[in-house]
Amino acid sequence: MKTLIKMAFRDLGRNRRRSLFSMLALGMGLALLLLIASIYEGQMRLSLDTAIRLQTGHLQVRAANYNENKTSLAWEDLVADPQLVASQVASLPAVELATPRLYASGILSLGEKTNGVRVIGIDPDSTANQPFRLGLVSGEFITAEDRQGLLLGQPLADKLQVEVGDQVNLLVNTASGEVDEQNFTVRGIYDTHTPGYDRSTVFLPLAKAQAITQSENHASIIFILLKDRDLTGAVVNALSSSPYQVVTWEKMNELVLQTEEFSNAFLYVLYLIVLGITATVIVNTLVMAVFERTREIGILSAVGMKSNHIMAMFFIESSMLAIGGIIIGLILGGLMAWYAKTVGFYIGDMGVTGMLYGDRLYGHLVFEDIASASLVAFIITLVASLYPAILAARMEPVEALHGGKQL
Amino acid sequence: MEVTKVENVTRVYTVGDVETHALRGVTLGIQPGEFTALVGPSGSGKTTLLQLMGCLDQPTSGQVFINGKDVSQLNRNQRADMRRGTIGFIFQFFALIPTLTAYENIEVPLLLNGHTPAERRKRVQQLIEAVDLVERAHHRPDQLSGGQQQRVAIARALASTPSLILADEPTANLDTENGKQVMEIMTRLNQETGVTFVFATHDPRVFTYAHRVITLQDGLVVENGKSPRK
Numbered sequence: 001m002k003t004l005i006k007m008a009f010r011d012l013g014r015n016r017r018r019s020l021f022s023m024l025a026l027g028m029g030l031a032l033l034l035l036i037a038s039i040y041e042g043q044m045r046l047s048l049d050t051a052i053r054l055q056t057g058h059l060q061v062r063a064a065n066y067n068e069n070k071t072s073l074a075w076e077d078l079v080a081d082p083q084l085v086a087s088q089v090a091s092l093p094a095v096e097l098a099t100p101r102l103y104a105s106g107i108l109s110l111g112e113k114t115n116g117v118r119v120i121g122i123d124p125d126s127t128a129n130q131p132f133r134l135g136l137v138s139g140e141f142i143t144a145e146d147r148q149g150l151l152l153g154q155p156l157a158d159k160l161q162v163e164v165g166d167q168v169n170l171l172v173n174t175a176s177g178e179v180d181e182q183n184f185t186v187r188g189i190y191d192t193h194t195p196g197y198d199r200s201t202v203f204l205p206l207a208k209a210q211a212i213t214q215s216e217n218h219a220s221i222i223f224i225l226l227k228d229r230d231l232t233g234a235v236v237n238a239l240s241s242s243p244y245q246v247v248t249w250e251k252m253n254e255l256v257l258q259t260e261e262f263s264n265a266f267l268y269v270l271y272l273i274v275l276g277i278t279a280t281v282i283v284n285t286l287v288m289a290v291f292e293r294t295r296e297i298g299i300l301s302a303v304g305m306k307s308n309h310i311m312a313m314f315f316i317e318s319s320m321l322a323i324g325g326i327i328i329g330l331i332l333g334g335l336m337a338w339y340a341k342t343v344g345f346y347i348g349d350m351g352v353t354g355m356l357y358g359d360r361l362y363g364h365l366v367f368e369d370i371a372s373a374s375l376v377a378f379i380i381t382l383v384a385s386l387y388p389a390i391l392a393a394r395m396e397p398v399e400a401l402h403g404g405k406q407l
Numbered sequence: 408m409e410v411t412k413v414e415n416v417t418r419v420y421t422v423g424d425v426e427t428h429a430l431r432g433v434t435l436g437i438q439p440g441e442f443t444a445l446v447g448p449s450g451s452g453k454t455t456l457l458q459l460m461g462c463l464d465q466p467t468s469g470q471v472f473i474n475g476k477d478v479s480q481l482n483r484n485q486r487a488d489m490r491r492g493t494i495g496f497i498f499q500f501f502a503l504i505p506t507l508t509a510y511e512n513i514e515v516p517l518l519l520n521g522h523t524p525a526e527r528r529k530r531v532q533q534l535i536e537a538v539d540l541v542e543r544a545h546h547r548p549d550q551l552s553g554g555q556q557q558r559v560a561i562a563r564a565l566a567s568t569p570s571l572i573l574a575d576e577p578t579a580n581l582d583t584e585n586g587k588q589v590m591e592i593m594t595r596l597n598q599e600t601g602v603t604f605v606f607a608t609h610d611p612r613v614f615t616y617a618h619r620v621i622t623l624q625d626g627l628v629v630e631n632g633k634s635p636r637k
Contacts, residue, residue, distance in 0.1 A: 003518050010507075300515070
């Protein structure tokens, strides 16, 4: 075996440039796959994290018959005395924070310009609002006592051409099924770099939101963040005796999770396509090696080397090409993924309904993707070398000794 | 018992619709320790006969025996086994593996036969001294002269202590001096080790070294007798 390895290594060294280009082809293919895998993974993680942070939380406590899609404000669809419920939930050891939120549909307008919005009544003092507080680009955050102010996202402000201090009109649906409207002052403009969210979400202090929607001392949900996502089951169990429905982040982000599963399957198909193409380069290299070394194969056969050893020699060569290519791929792919993770790629507003995307794509390379892409690259290269290896092993020694015929 | 024996062998090569009768029914036997030359003009069937005796090829009809065993119908791997343990080859074009040193080329048959590293070291050293290449042991073929390369090939052929060495035009690519050296080494090894040599040649200076000269013409043995020198 040692001699076969030595021969294979030296054979690759005979045509260094060709071997290097073969490895480079495999390496480039692998590097691109690692970049794509890192972007997929990064995007899915970011989308999920963003959705949890901004929208769903890890858990939501809702009234038993609350229907998320209807944004109902009927009292029987809401959580009564939400501050009390929130403080009870917050007392559980696994819960980091719990805060009530009230959702309503509305139309925000300034002069002739109008936009449909989702109005969210929040407890301004809750740390759950940190993403919006940190994302404040102008003005100030709303306070619990504020009865005239609201907060809106940068894209919405741009669309309506409003600035901090401007008066805007907000029309909302109410618990009685009617609508009410009032002028508000823009206190602040935030930007979470999630255009799909920022262009349609307006924040009011909870008390003011309850007042305008006539849903006094009620909230749509209790927004809950846990100390660790893995504690979800435990908290759900702890809340199981409550009269409310408890909805988990998995349920609320089904689309993201399903997309991630689909992406993983798609990624494997992509592996096969890209690496299949690069494998043709390896086949070409090894077939040329077989043609060039026909006489040597004949010599080895003449001195008694069996077909399986001849095949093994070519498999070792392709393994070496694969290992070289994988090392190149890991280095290049690692650099690309590092760039994607630290700098990212600007994509602007490319939101998908049901999913929250930031305005930049960020990569996140995980060991599973590195291992699976490298393994697929290795296996495909070995499979690709099957044909040249069989070609070599099936040579009749007499023909091979005379430079081959006819292959 | 003959080291190798062929009985009424024919070999027909077919290329497209054209059939070429390389051997037309050859019968002969080679006794242990013989130093035999196969002579004849190009196309007379010398190389084909060596290939059949060496289990590199199979006859179209007839039988080939190695040490009494019929090898005519062996499959590819069985023939490889037979070659590895019993037969050594020396080719006209030296036939060394260019990526291996002289030492490593000689070592290949020993590796294939599963010898231990210590056995290999001892045997290669012995052979490399026998062909007077100690100084060039770690040179690759492209760093050796034609004569030196052929001496490496002789050492490799002897490595597994075969009972039969087949040499196809071993001096054809050598100048007179190197050709003479190669033939003298082969003669000496034949005498010292008793290994049987059968070599094909059409060089009159070479077949004078032989105990027996078998002359082929148009795929048939036309003369089978003592060497003019012996």
